[in-house]
Amino acid sequence: xxxxxxxxxxxxxxxxxxxxxxxxxxxxxxxxxxxxxxxxxxxxxxxxxxxxxxxxxxxxxxxxxxxxxxxxxxxxxxxxxxxxxxxxxxxxxxxxxxxxxxxxxxxxxxxxxxxxxxxxxxxxxxxxxxxxxxxxxxxxxxxxxxxxxxxxxxxxxxxxxxxxxxxxxxxxxxxxxxxxxxxxxxxxxxxxxxxxxxxxxxxxxxxxxxxxxxxxxxxxxxxxxxxxxxxxxxxxxxxxxxxxxxxxxxxxxxxxxxxxxxxxxxxxxxxxxxxxxxxxxxxxxxxxxxxxxxxxxxxxxxxxxxxxxxxxxxxxxxxxxxxxxxxxxxxxxxxxxxxx
Amino acid sequence: xxxxxxxxxxxxxxxxxxxxxxxxxxxxxxxxxxxxxxxxxxxxxxxxxxxxxxxxxxxxxxxxxxxxxxxxxxxxxxxxxxxxxxxxxxxxxxxxxxxxxxxxxxxxxxxxxxxxxxxxxxxxxxxxxxxxxxxxxxxxxxxxxxxxxxxxxxxxxxxxxxxxxxxxxxxxxxxxxxxxxxxxxxxxxxxxxxxxxxxxxxxxxxxxxxxxxxxxxxxxxxxxxxxxxxxxxxxxxxxxxxxxxxxxxxxxxxxxxxxxxxxxxxxxxxxxxxxxxxxxxxxxxxxxxxxxxxxxxxxxxxxxxxxxxxxxxxxxxxxxxxxxxxxxxxxxxxxxxxxx
DNA sequence: TTGTAAGCGTTATCAC
DNA sequence: GTGATAACGCTTACAA
Numbered sequence: 222x223x224x225x226x227x228x229x230x231x232x233x234x235x236x237x238x239x240x241x242x243x244x245x246x247x248x249x250x251x252x253x254x255x256x257x258x259x260x261x262x263x264x265x266x267x268x269x270x271x272x273x274x275x276x277x278x279x280x281x282x283x284x285x286x287x288x289x290x291x292x293x294x295x296x297x298x299x300x301x302x303x304x305x306x307x308x309x310x311x312x313x314x315x316x317x318x319x320x321x322x323x324x325x326x327x328x329x330x331x332x333x334x335x336x337x338x339x340x341x342x343x344x345x346x347x348x349x350x351x352x353x354x355x356x357x358x359x360x361x362x363x364x365x366x367x368x369x370x371x372x373x374x375x376x377x378x379x380x381x382x383x384x385x386x387x388x389x390x391x392x393x394x395x396x397x398x399x400x401x402x403x404x405x406x407x408x409x410x411x412x413x414x415x416x417x418x419x420x421x422x423x424x425x426x427x428x429x430x431x432x433x434x435x436x437x438x439x440x441x442x443x444x445x446x447x448x449x450x451x452x453x454x455x456x457x458x459x460x461x462x463x464x465x466x467x468x469x470x471x472x473x474x475x476x477x478x479x480x481x482x483x484x485x486x487x488x489x490x491x492x493x494x495x496x497x498x499x500x501x502x503x504x505x506x507x508x509x510x511x512x513x514x515x516x517x518x519x520x521x522x523x524x525x526x527x528x529x530x531x532x533x534x535x536x537x538x539x540x541x542x543x544x545x546x547x548x549x550x551x552x553x554x555x556x557x558x559x560x561x
Numbered sequence: 562x563x564x565x566x567x568x569x570x571x572x573x574x575x576x577x578x579x580x581x582x583x584x585x586x587x588x589x590x591x592x593x594x595x596x597x598x599x600x601x602x603x604x605x606x607x608x609x610x611x612x613x614x615x616x617x618x619x620x621x622x623x624x625x626x627x628x629x630x631x632x633x634x635x636x637x638x639x640x641x642x643x644x645x646x647x648x649x650x651x652x653x654x655x656x657x658x659x660x661x662x663x664x665x666x667x668x669x670x671x672x673x674x675x676x677x678x679x680x681x682x683x684x685x686x687x688x689x690x691x692x693x694x695x696x697x698x699x700x701x702x703x704x705x706x707x708x709x710x711x712x713x714x715x716x717x718x719x720x721x722x723x724x725x726x727x728x729x730x731x732x733x734x735x736x737x738x739x740x741x742x743x744x745x746x747x748x749x750x751x752x753x754x755x756x757x758x759x760x761x762x763x764x765x766x767x768x769x770x771x772x773x774x775x776x777x778x779x780x781x782x783x784x785x786x787x788x789x790x791x792x793x794x795x796x797x798x799x800x801x802x803x804x805x806x807x808x809x810x811x812x813x814x815x816x817x818x819x820x821x822x823x824x825x826x827x828x829x830x831x832x833x834x835x836x837x838x839x840x841x842x843x844x845x846x847x848x849x850x851x852x853x854x855x856x857x858x859x860x861x862x863x864x865x866x867x868x869x870x871x872x873x874x875x876x877x878x879x880x881x882x883x884x885x886x887x888x889x890x891x892x893x894x895x896x897x898x899x900x901x
Numbered sequence: 902t903t904g905t906a907a908g909c910g911t912t913a914t915c916a917c
Numbered sequence: 918g919t920g921a922t923a924a925c926g927c928t929t930a931c932a933a
Contacts, residue, residue: 223707224706224707225677228927237904240904241904243928243929247928252903256903270676271927273674273677273679274617274623274678274925274926275909275925275928276927278614278908278909278926279928279929280909280928285657296636296843299633299634300634302658303633303634317625317655317658318642318656319646334613338565338614366564366565367564481849503843503844507814508849509848509849567910578919578920578921580920581920591918591919611911614911616910618911
């Protein structure tokens, strides 16, 4: 149980000063060839590694980035983490992950904790509760302190920072267009309540597609689900009252729930009803029938967010670029829940 | 873009010394009531928060724990993270997540990086490559340096540390017993190659159950899959050559792949063939038919691991308890892929 | 070529 | 009651 080796110990051991050791290990030309060799050999032998904490304190930067997400058991968010991780590691950054569990308070707590020296910047997707409350003081605070923040997926206009989003509207529109192209006439949408920005945008894309094809919008075919827990029941109810030949769901859970409900109503997918989901997870890929979905490329988003954050972290203070929003394109993955 | 407030600034502002400020904020009785109030008011007004990095350096502890997992897109691991996160946060610890992507090198790199002051201890599940190489020097190294390590799920006996595992053998046995109880006679197993410890243990449980029920083991019914990528093909092949009335799969992917293959062979699940999976993920829950599985309670494992680690971190150096292994019980979740 | 000293932000010890 | 000082491990002017 030897404690970690420090410069001081090496110095004492080799009977030189701490700064000599420090310089030698950095191959400074100030230090004579022989002492340098001696020191480096010793350091290697005893496997010296500089203490990150001390470096962080000295340099006033930690080389780690914090990512705060609403929930980790959503496949989409885990792919984002992967993306962040990969890019961050490439550039020599560490990643520290915190969960807000969709709670405003926990989001604030996590942010404060990490802001007190643990990270150089943040990548964050807003908790549902935060969007409801529309209280963003904690975000403004960290930005004010000069810590860069990149918002992704669940973002809001009020905050002045870099953002990464997907083309929700366009993606939704493409999906609905595909349904129309394959002969569907009565297309329903299963969405979320409007304060979840993505739900809103995807609904807009749906409406857009209908309009462009001169299909009259039937408000009855628009289902907005408040509570994910009871989504299955609500979808049941919806199907009891409405006849559709296609359904566009704004996430994969709703899509799967819809298929189950349809099956119970004796309707076959995709023969009687086509279904498209948003979010391309395991579930979509492996479900029977496998789901046609709008793929969000989470890891691409994560990578993009990491790139933007690091860019800002490493740019000169003075020539700060204006904030920008990166839009990651979605892709329609055609599988077996739609006709061809 | 004001930089963060420090003790020094408060001191200067209020014309007292740094140590006075420090003490006042800690409600030290040494400091006079009036100055204390003044300082606290000022600190609150300007929202002073101590710098974690400085504290870490001073206290030689970071109050963060590192978790290194092979892959995050596995639902099981994300539930473990959730569990760790929850317990850690309760006890005032931060969690930093790194991925080894099942690569030995990346596991070593991550461990070294975190060991250089970033964390007080580790929770880790071994990369597949590490288990193949059987090279554990990096783990022994950190233990040697006095950093506690808790291994979970994919563990090995060689390493002297706390461990959290599930009762793989017992869980598998219960599953197979359930198949037997519901009238299955020819029970196949879809497992992994033996160096993945869990695959091995689950296979043993399977064998155990058969023996206890005096069912002769048919080696042909034991499929060991090396490469997950081609699992579907291997399972296809397996079914072409063997008639079974039940399949026990050591993870949910294999179970789902098996059901697909069975469907293609015109066999109905569970009418013709019962299927049980291991790992209780989304997929199992939402698949049609929903899968009977052995649930691993990932978040419980994570919580347990965090508890063990923190226990060790906070125990007095001298009265070190011997290392222990916690076994988290599995649970058979009966759903629709087996008969009743 | 090597060493000294200051400083990153904090706390603990001791002196005033 | 309050403040100076040293220390955590490291880097970097600057001095020798």
